Amino acid sequence: MSKMSSRDRVSAALAHREPDKAPMDFGATAVTGIAASVVYQLRQALKLDPPGTPVRVVEPYQMLGEVADDLRATLGIDTAGVARSKNMFGFENADWKAWQLFDGTPVLVPGAFNTEPGESGDILMYPEGDRSAPPSARMPRGGYYFDSIVRQPPINEGKLRVEDNLQEFVPVPLEELEHLRARAKELEPSGLSLVGSVADTGFGDIALVPAPFLKYPRGIRDIEEWYVSTVTRREFVRQVFDRQCDIALSNLEKIRPILGDSIDVLFSTGTDFGTQRGPFISPAAYRDLYQPVHRRVNDWVHEHTTWRTFIHSCGGVEPLIGDFIDAGFDILNPVQCSAEGMDAPHLKKTYGERVTFWGGGVDTQKTLPFGTPAEVREEVKRRVETFAAGGGFVFNAIHNIQSRTPIRNVMAMFEAFDECR
Numbered sequence: 001m002s003k004m005s006s007r008d009r010v011s012a013a014l015a016h017r018e019p020d021k022a023p024m025d026f027g028a029t030a031v032t033g034i035a036a037s038v039v040y041q042l043r044q045a046l047k048l049d050p051p052g053t054p055v056r057v058v059e060p061y062q063m064l065g066e067v068a069d070d071l072r073a074t075l076g077i078d079t080a081g082v083a084r085s086k087n088m089f090g091f092e093n094a095d096w097k098a099w100q101l102f103d104g105t106p107v108l109v110p111g112a113f114n115t116e117p118g119e120s121g122d123i124l125m126y127p128e129g130d131r132s133a134p135p136s137a138r139m140p141r142g143g144y145y146f147d148s149i150v151r152q153p154p155i156n157e158g159k160l161r162v163e164d165n166l167q168e169f170v171p172v173p174l175e176e177l178e179h180l181r182a183r184a185k186e187l188e189p190s191g192l193s194l195v196g197s198v199a200d201t202g203f204g205d206i207a208l209v210p211a212p213f214l215k216y217p218r219g220i221r222d223i224e225e226w227y228v229s230t231v232t233r234r235e236f237v238r239q240v241f242d243r244q245c246d247i248a249l250s251n252l253e254k255i256r257p258i259l260g261d262s263i264d265v266l267f268s269t270g271t272d273f274g275t276q277r278g279p280f281i282s283p284a285a286y287r288d289l290y291q292p293v294h295r296r297v298n299d300w301v302h303e304h305t306t307w308r309t310f311i312h313s314c315g316g317v318e319p320l321i322g323d324f325i326d327a328g329f330d331i332l333n334p335v336q337c338s339a340e341g342m343d344a345p346h347l348k349k350t351y352g353e354r355v356t357f358w359g360g361g362v363d364t365q366k367t368l369p370f371g372t373p374a375e376v377r378e379e380v381k382r383r384v385e386t387f388a389a390g391g392g393f394v395f396n397a398i399h400n401i402q403s404r405t406p407i408r409n410v411m412a413m414f415e416a417f418d419e420c421r
Helices: 006-014 036-045 069-075 162-166 174-190 223-232 234-259 283-289 291-304 318-326 344-351 373-387 407-420
Strands: 055-059 079-083 097-100 106-109 123-125 137-139 193-197 265-269 308-312 331-333 356-358
Touching: 006 193, 036 055, 036 069, 036 106, 036 407, 079 174, 162 234, 174 193, 174 234, 223 234, 234 283, 234 291, 265 291, 283 291, 283 318, 291 308, 291 318, 318 344, 344 373, 373 407
Parallel strands: 055 106, 079 193, 193 265, 265 308, 308 331, 331 356
Antiparallel strands: 097 106, 123 137
């Protein structure tokens, strides 16, 4: 087989055909990335930078590092991301300034990023970088990423309004469309497969519910209260989802002519439905509350574009995979094989002809951070052998590679994949 471009390689895998070699993603989305400290160590190990050269933190909520063009080319990564201009804290990744992680890693952070620890040593982050507003997230002293601060206003059942949980769902502004156009145009000549994180279609995504990007969030914003509401206030949540979906589809109608066929994949949702021990929602509840809006989005995308749709859902979601497929999702991530019911051969045999597994390449909870390089190599090769046959597989770790992961293990992962891809 002749050598394929990265884009053709990913396209073949998504069409369930075996490409010239298995494609790989790192850095195209906020759930397939690498912690900034690990990116720094990786660049040093590959001799891409002089010691002390800082790495950009491109996703400050999870403190993910930039997978830049030279790193992507060196590792043979086949993907890149097209994302909205503002991050999880509501400000742009611009006006870079020097900072240092708690572990001493030199980084660059956006100008609106608060770098001043409080009296306790914690770093507080502010929505839109505005310190006159209440802080929306905290990185504990010595920590590695931020936790949202719940800013739940008192709930008055008689005055609970659907509109309050729609604050962040607004018509996409013209300047945002121009940003997406410019980003896609910048990346198109690369020959990479582009993943668009461009639409607000993460219905019930618990990372988004507290709205760390809003100065004064209204509605149901407490994590526990939200989950309880999916049972006790289900009709209210259903109305929120329906209205959110209306706005999202209206925005997609504006985004489609801007991006056209530039992107291959739409990151649709990062709503988690699983725990280590299985789903935390029944298939019946998923079908009742989430599947209708998922189907609306996926049907629209498949009718109007060539894009494939991507669902990220951690945990033991095997009992829901058939319902995800019925909802129209083309891609499942992160494929958490260590969770209950997520045995890799079973997943491939049962669902491999109907969904692309994007992830599952190595466990980031145990094997990658705590195993030996030999154990990392063995797991990578076993997973590639299982998932890559017949296409329908894009290699990635199971979720983001975390801080303090030994660089020898990260190198072993990339080396093993290069040997067997």
